[in-house]
Amino acid sequence: MTLSKTHPRYQSLCIRERLTDGVRTGITSQTGLIAHGRGEAFDYLLGERTTDSAMRSEEAAVAMLLAASHPVLSVNGNVAALVPGEIIELGRVLNAAIEINLFYRTEERVRIIADHLRIYGAAGMLGEYPDAALHPLPPEHPRSRVCKGGIYGADVVLVPLEDGDRCQALVGMGKSVIAIDLNPLSRTAKAATITIVDNVVRAIPNMVELAIRMKDIDADRLDDIISRYDNEEMLRAAIEEIVTRGVGRV
Numbered sequence: 001m002t003l004s005k006t007h008p009r010y011q012s013l014c015i016r017e018r019l020t021d022g023v024r025t026g027i028t029s030q031t032g033l034i035a036h037g038r039g040e041a042f043d044y045l046l047g048e049r050t051t052d053s054a055m056r057s058e059e060a061a062v063a064m065l066l067a068a069s070h071p072v073l074s075v076n077g078n079v080a081a082l083v084p085g086e087i088i089e090l091g092r093v094l095n096a097a098i099e100i101n102l103f104y105r106t107e108e109r110v111r112i113i114a115d116h117l118r119i120y121g122a123a124g125m126l127g128e129y130p131d132a133a134l135h136p137l138p139p140e141h142p143r144s145r146v147c148k149g150g151i152y153g154a155d156v157v158l159v160p161l162e163d164g165d166r167c168q169a170l171v172g173m174g175k176s177v178i179a180i181d182l183n184p185l186s187r188t189a190k191a192a193t194i195t196i197v198d199n200v201v202r203a204i205p206n207m208v209e210l211a212i213r214m215k216d217i218d219a220d221r222l223d224d225i226i227s228r229y230d231n232e233e234m235l236r237a238a239i240e241e242i243v244t245r246g247v248g249r250v
């Protein structure tokens, strides 16, 4: 389908098209489309832009990833379809490992995503050969399967579009978890150490820019940014943003 750039929902329709292409090529799951629908509704309510509070969360997240000793960026089917080049670039600038980690894992899908990311320049990516399980999730469950040298051993994990159970499992294992989730009310948003209430298509490029700007700042300054950050305050700010915008429109 050819989309007109003047269409008021042009950006949103382009994102949908990338995801439906992702389903066609086996990168994105059908449930990934439903998850996107939930996110899209919140994005509409937030004005489809990076709010000031989201930018503050992105800054704190980059500080935390730069200060980490073993940072890992988790990639699922939606992220691989929407921001493949950008997530690889973020890993490169932050010197963070990339691990493919799927909620609906099949070996075929992992291979397709890995090949797709390699086209965008990924090298040494993890997730194709998981050798550890996230507890307390059942070890036989595909969504618990991770790599010892990746998510399992990480001190800080970035999980765009995570589900509440896995987010809680990661936090329970003592990790700092950075979630990107447009729904400030989700279990993930509440459980994460830092929640970025923004669309991954804006959040990841913003974080690349921030990482380039912040990568030489010293450890004390990074600690200062992290310690001043208050996740509950940022979630409240996102909810207020939705309410204020809504009231202004009726």
Ligand code: ATP
Residues within 6 Å of the ligand: 034, 035, 036, 037, 038, 039, 040, 042, 161, 162, 163, 164, 165, 180, 181, 182, 183, 185, 186, 187, 188, 189, 198, 199, 200, 201
């Ligand atoms: P939870 O278990 O945390 O309560 P959930 O069951 O509501 O989550 P899932 O369907 O597991 O949600 O995950 C999808 C989440 O990802 C939703 O909260 C949705 O808002 C968010 N999401 C979807 N697309 C995007 C996107 N492009 N950028 C950021 N967040 C997104």
